[in-house]
Amino acid sequence: xxxxxxxxxxxxxxxxxxxxxxxxxxxxxxxxxxxxxxxxxxxxxxxxxxxxxxxxxxxxxxxxxxxxxxxxxxxxxxxxxxxxxxxxxxxxxxxxxxxxxxxxxxxxxxxxxxxxxxxxxxxxxxxxxxxxxxxxxxxxxxxxxxxxxxxxxxxxxxxxxxxxxxxxxxxxxxxxxxxxxxxxxxxxxxxxxxxxxxxxxxxxxxxxxxxxxxxxxxxxxxxxxxxxxxxxxxxxxxxxxxxxxxxxxxxxxxxxxxxxxxxxxxxxxxxxxxxxxxxxxxxxxxxxxxxxxxxxxxxxxxxxxxxxxxxxxxxxxxxxxxxxxxxxxxxxxxxxxxxxxxxxxxxxxxxxxxxxxxxxxxxxxxxxxxxxxxxxxxxxxxxxxxxxxxxxxxxxxxxxxxxxxxxxxxxxxxxxxxxxxxxxxxxxxxxxxxxxxxxxxxxxxxxxxxxxxxxxxxxxxx
Numbered sequence: 001x002x003x004x005x006x007x008x009x010x011x012x013x014x015x016x017x018x019x020x021x022x023x024x025x026x027x028x029x030x031x032x033x034x035x036x037x038x039x040x041x042x043x044x045x046x047x048x049x050x051x052x053x054x055x056x057x058x059x060x061x062x063x064x065x066x067x068x069x070x071x072x073x074x075x076x077x078x079x080x081x082x083x084x085x086x087x088x089x090x091x092x093x094x095x096x097x098x099x100x101x102x103x104x105x106x107x108x109x110x111x112x113x114x115x116x117x118x119x120x121x122x123x124x125x126x127x128x129x130x131x132x133x134x135x136x137x138x139x140x141x142x143x144x145x146x147x148x149x150x151x152x153x154x155x156x157x158x159x160x161x162x163x164x165x166x167x168x169x170x171x172x173x174x175x176x177x178x179x180x181x182x183x184x185x186x187x188x189x190x191x192x193x194x195x196x197x198x199x200x201x202x203x204x205x206x207x208x209x210x211x212x213x214x215x216x217x218x219x220x221x222x223x224x225x226x227x228x229x230x231x232x233x234x235x236x237x238x239x240x241x242x243x244x245x246x247x248x249x250x251x252x253x254x255x256x257x258x259x260x261x262x263x264x265x266x267x268x269x270x271x272x273x274x275x276x277x278x279x280x281x282x283x284x285x286x287x288x289x290x291x292x293x294x295x296x297x298x299x300x301x302x303x304x305x306x307x308x309x310x311x312x313x314x315x316x317x318x319x320x321x322x323x324x325x326x327x328x329x330x331x332x333x334x335x336x337x338x339x340x341x342x343x344x345x346x347x348x349x350x351x352x353x354x355x356x357x358x359x360x361x362x363x364x365x366x367x368x369x370x371x372x373x374x375x376x377x378x379x380x381x382x383x384x385x386x387x388x389x390x391x392x393x394x395x396x397x398x399x400x401x402x403x404x405x406x407x408x409x410x411x412x413x414x415x416x417x418x419x420x421x422x423x424x425x426x427x428x429x430x431x432x433x434x435x436x437x438x439x440x441x442x443x444x445x446x447x448x449x450x451x452x453x454x455x456x457x458x459x460x461x462x
Contacts, residue, residue: 043309055267057294086183089128167383350392
């Protein structure tokens, strides 16, 4: 329908005009039929999930995850479990997109085994990973990617002001504490009462752990995991480590890019040791069979991914997302407000725009050339504007179908609630989205009002 109005626009730092294109056209129909296979096989979450399931799936099939949960997490005070899940999810962005595959299903499994609603655990895990994605206690790949874009934009201006990966560190470090607290509160006071008592039966009434499992197999698997991590760290910190980049840095590096295979091999290693101790895996055939069963469990996910891959590809092809970004930025620029209120409007606009453009780096690449320059001439520090962007971009990650991992979490949800659909997941995640965004805005204002630096030497104004 938008294409009927012959809408055209120009992207930042580009001269060629871009138009809104219709899928119901000769060009559109050709794109649909010729891109369908490529859309599916090049859909990033597909490869990540299947790779991760080769590792995590076998850990589950051999009983390692069950034993670990019952030996550790289930014995922890239940009051701590919810907050531990939120905290773990927030820190999960160190594992990049792999966190979306690891944290939510394990959180659901933990809640199920302590007689709490598994969907509440899944929601808590997804909230930590998705809505809290940009926060962390150490500098992560997200800091490096976004600051690189910001620095590139600032280099086009006649200024020495730039942005580095540590310029939002103080703010993001503080965010972890507040998001963990509010996430745990939302889970226990809103989500769980809303869900009520879980009535389902997914046949996960695990047998009691034997002495061999608890004291020997799990112990050996733990030693194997420690050994694996030790070897990994040894390789990583070699002077000429192949896992570092050409400058000898870890962020970014092959280590960060290859985190999914590294995690997969970790789970395979500890699973083999665990099951060999239990004398269940007797040959390579039984090992391969267990891995096949793990992937087989993801059949529903593969079907959902096919549809999601097409939808996201078609939406991107129409150019609707970039049009929202450019036209919205032009509108904000025409308002003429210069106080902190314009920053709040910018945050809300970015949060809305994230419903249409999921990629944090991709969206920032569209917004940064416009907003960093606009706010720079209003004497706002570009790292402060970047921080404002990050809280908005992260908060709505859990309610947008444009998030490629949204459908994955939905598939995990359907393991416990067969009739659960997209609206079910959105209903569960909306309180987290609103709460995280509100808390983050208040925290942003607190840093502004009390003059707290957002990073080393970085304040609101230049």
